[in-house]
Amino acid sequence: MALQIPAINGSGSAQALEVSDAVFGQAFNETLIHQLVTKYLSAARAGTKAQKNRSAVSGGGLKPFRQKGTGRARAGTTRSPIWRTGGVTFAAQPRSFDQKLNKKMYKAGIRSIFSELLRQGRIAVCDDIVPATPKTKEFLAKIKGIEAKRLLVVADDLNENLILAARNLPYVAVVTPTSIDPVSLVAADKVIATASALKQIEERLA
The missing domain is CATH 3.40.1370.10 (Ribosomal protein L4/L1)
Incomplete structure (x- = not known):
């Protein structure tokens, strides 16, 4: 038709x-x-948004301070997301939509x-x-x-x-x-x- x-x-x-x-x-x-x-x-x-996770930021090779006696919470690296200079939790990475x-x-x-x-x-x-x-x-x-x-x-x-x-x-x-x-x-x-x-x-x- x-x-x-x-x-x-x-x-x-x-x-x-x-x-x-x-x-x-x-x-x-x-x-x-x-x-x-x-x-x-x-x-x-x-899809180009990107953030640095803890493996991508610099630093953190040494323990920042000793385990006990400082009065602060223990820390093993400055790259942890809870640090100001640390990586981003669940960091965005480049992807295709x-x-x-x-x-x-x-x-x-x-x-x-x-x-x-x-x-x-x-x-x-x-x-x-x-x-x-x-x-x-x-x-x-x-x-x-x-x-x-x-x-x-x-x-x-x-x-x-x-x-x-x-x-x-x-x-x-x-x-x-x-x-x-x-x-x-x-x-x-x-x-x-x-x-x-x-x-x-x-x-x-x-």
């Missing part, structure tokens, strides 16, 4: 794009989408997101989205009438005119079919894509 993505352009309406039900007609899987978004955000974490998610689940999650975007009317096709010049004014004329706090533009490639024209608009993001991520798709109020970009997405997710 074929579905249709509504089309728009700078001068008015245009012909809708027919897409596959296998990609854009899937049920909304909230659990899988949550897992997908969590994985993406976790993989973006640096990436989570496991196989390709089949990833594709299913992206299909579910695109399907929900289509059901909610938050995706449209526009072959006239790339401006002829790197002027923000020209790009704004092309997206005139599109009400969105966050607009995601999916182009065939990173066209220089499109990048330069859109970079001054903080609510607009430009991606290609190969660089789409689940967080950008979920966060976008509206997704505008060229017909060829949508066909590339359809082929990748089929």
